[in-house]
Amino acid sequence: MAATSDTSADIEEHEDVWVFVEQHDGEVANVTWELLSKGRDLADERGENLVALVMGENIDETDIPEQCIARGADKVLIADDPVFEPYRSDPYGEQFRHLVETHKPAIALIGGTHTGRDFAGRVAVPTHAGLTADCTELEMEDGRYEMRRPAFGGDALATIICPEHRPQMSTVRPGVFPAAEPDADRDGEIEEVEVVVDEADTMTEVLEREVGDVADITDADVVVAGGMGAEGDFEPLWELADLLDGEVAATRDAVEEGWIEPARQVGQTGKTVRPKLYIAAGISGAIQHLEGMDDSETVIAINTDPNAPIFDNADYGIVGDLHEVIPELIEYFQENEEAIPA
Amino acid sequence: MTDGWNIVVCVKQVPDADDVSIDPETGRLNRSDAEAVMNAPDYNAVEAALELRDEVGGTVTALSMGPPNADAVLRVAVGMGADDGVLLSDPAFGGSDTWPTSLALARAAEELDADVVFGGEETTDSSTGQVPPGIAAHNGWAQLTYVEELESRPEEDKLVAKRDVEGGYERVAAELPVVVAMGFGENDPRPAGLHRKIYAETDFEPETWTAEDLGIEDEVGLAVSPTQVGGMDTADPVPREQEVVDETDELAEQIAEVL
Ligand SMILES: Cc1cc2nc3c(=O)[nH]c(=O)nc-3n(C[C@H](O)[C@H](O)[C@H](O)COP(=O)(O)OP(=O)(O)OC[C@H]3O[C@@H](n4cnc5c(N)ncnc54)[C@H](O)[C@@H]3O)c2cc1C
Ligand SMILES: Nc1ncnc2c1ncn2[C@@H]1O[C@H](COP(=O)(O)O)[C@@H](O)[C@H]1O
Numbered sequence: 001m002a003a004t005s006d007t008s009a010d011i012e013e014h015e016d017v018w019v020f021v022e023q024h025d026g027e028v029a030n031v032t033w034e035l036l037s038k039g040r041d042l043a044d045e046r047g048e049n050l051v052a053l054v055m056g057e058n059i060d061e062t063d064i065p066e067q068c069i070a071r072g073a074d075k076v077l078i079a080d081d082p083v084f085e086p087y088r089s090d091p092y093g094e095q096f097r098h099l100v101e102t103h104k105p106a107i108a109l110i111g112g113t114h115t116g117r118d119f120a121g122r123v124a125v126p127t128h129a130g131l132t133a134d135c136t137e138l139e140m141e142d143g144r145y146e147m148r149r150p151a152f153g154g155d156a157l158a159t160i161i162c163p164e165h166r167p168q169m170s171t172v173r174p175g176v177f178p179a180a181e182p183d184a185d186r187d188g189e190i191e192e193v194e195v196v197v198d199e200a201d202t203m204t205e206v207l208e209r210e211v212g213d214v215a216d217i218t219d220a221d222v223v224v225a226g227g228m229g230a231e232g233d234f235e236p237l238w239e240l241a242d243l244l245d246g247e248v249a250a251t252r253d254a255v256e257e258g259w260i261e262p263a264r265q266v267g268q269t270g271k272t273v274r275p276k277l278y279i280a281a282g283i284s285g286a287i288q289h290l291e292g293m294d295d296s297e298t299v300i301a302i303n304t305d306p307n308a309p310i311f312d313n314a315d316y317g318i319v320g321d322l323h324e325v326i327p328e329l330i331e332y333f334q335e336n337e338e339a340i341p342a
Numbered sequence: 343m344t345d346g347w348n349i350v351v352c353v354k355q356v357p358d359a360d361d362v363s364i365d366p367e368t369g370r371l372n373r374s375d376a377e378a379v380m381n382a383p384d385y386n387a388v389e390a391a392l393e394l395r396d397e398v399g400g401t402v403t404a405l406s407m408g409p410p411n412a413d414a415v416l417r418v419a420v421g422m423g424a425d426d427g428v429l430l431s432d433p434a435f436g437g438s439d440t441w442p443t444s445l446a447l448a449r450a451a452e453e454l455d456a457d458v459v460f461g462g463e464e465t466t467d468s469s470t471g472q473v474p475p476g477i478a479a480h481n482g483w484a485q486l487t488y489v490e491e492l493e494s495r496p497e498e499d500k501l502v503a504k505r506d507v508e509g510g511y512e513r514v515a516a517e518l519p520v521v522v523a524m525g526f527g528e529n530d531p532r533p534a535g536l537h538r539k540i541y542a543e544t545d546f547e548p549e550t551w552t553a554e555d556l557g558i559e560d561e562v563g564l565a566v567s568p569t570q571v572g573g574m575d576t577a578d579p580v581p582r583e584q585e586v587v588d589e590t591d592e593l594a595e596q597i598a599e600v601l
Pocket of ligand 2: 352353354355381383384387405406407408440443447460461462463464465468469470471472473474
């Protein structure tokens, strides 16, 4: 059995808000900046430091530590070793356990990406931390850290507390919190920590890694999303998005069909978007999809089925075939260019 | 390892997501009449377990922690082709969050001498995805999550997974024992065979293990769960105009207004 360090006895000793910096090959995932921004607010309210934790190889050759400080961190902890590149749960987990035992953080924020969730689930056990997945609100309430997350398919919002264990860990999906603008004038401290993992002790080996540019749909003002109703042809959606200066997104089912890349999936297990305009074309409106787009300002639905639940969750809708309606919309905006703000 | 691998697959009973509703009067959840079903992503876990057994030989044991009637999900797994099933059921487990849940499953997997433990991507009722990594962590085993494809290397005692990562994929080799969380929808779960299904629903009786059987009676339940539910609020639905127009031009004008 892995060593368990039950920290319930010394809750008072735990302080500071940590953010796990998700980076691959020196490229930091956007969700990290979102968490640093949220973490800054929490740390200020608690009167504690915001600490960014970076694990990787040759971090000193990157500007990641400086970026973390510019994004709000008071301190950056760096665990630098080839064993940390690329990410693997076993060495990352072992190193994190050691850092929790030696540094005793009160809160740890982790991105709700596949990497972040793989990491969080692993590290919560040996540190006996309270881990809450997919938080959408994080709040200090009378000195108590409250994590809120959708429950029962989004019909309810559960408040999760962690009274007797530290750290209190939360994962947050990309797009839930806004990232703050970097401030190059901020000061912070950078500390290299002792690396306690040895390659010989690892149980896994990354044989191959194929990663391209990761599309970011979370910042777009206009999102044109397609589902199974697109029937394999997203071309009109790309064209409309292009015209309206927006991004194309999709349901999980459309992603699984291979019609579009996974980074563009909206929903419970994808991204959260809150654009000014969300166009849902050929999307039924399953609860897991709605969860990722419910905060959009205006929702437009295009669906052949007048009874599709998406119409109850849309401001304006039309019953029709998207392969007819979208080309008509494209035509309209080509003829009325003044309708599109520059 | 001439006799193949001991494969364990974790399946959970959940309320049918389509049946859970909130009582508009009381704001309380109506789960009572929701039908209990097997967590949808767990079908992919069972399928992957059966495919692996077909490849390397050995046995598949379905494992579930839940109330006594959760034997129903073990019967689903056995109907699909699992060889056996074990139910972890004990009032002592009540109120367990993911920490003790993964501990109980981890101890049972050890007891079953597992080489590979399968789980689903996440559950539809608690959707944390934390249990499979938790099992791996409790036992100090390797973990592979968000798995799309598997390749077995019995001669090296290794399992290689193609995993979905942000913007692409990676191939990772893990030493046995290993915990695998299959990506939801990554394979086509087989239907139950008729004879197998009849066996699963009539003659098959799963073994039931208690917390004491696993030697963890003081390490499970609400008291040792680090997280607690501090409150439940109904989420107000976002108000929407819900206006359906007849002509595309009208729709375009509404869009233009927003822009
Ligand atoms: C654990 C879990 C997590 C999940 N996470 C997510 C998630 O993050 N995101 C997500 O999206 N889903 C998620 N899902 C899946 C979700 O439950 C639905 O299955 C999915 O959202 C449905 O996708 P869809 O609307 O594209 O397909 P469908 O439900 O098949 O709907 C297709 C719609 O297109 C309409 N249509 C057909 N032809 C046309 C046409 N020519 N023109 C216009 N309309 C047409 C149909 O009337 C129908 O309403 C998850 C499920 C589970 C169990
Ligand atoms: N009580 C349980 N019994 C058996 N397996 C479980 C249980 N809870 C979770 N699992 C497994 O862990 C996976 C992820 O669940 P979760 O972490 O709850 O989202 C599920 O798909 C199951 O395979």
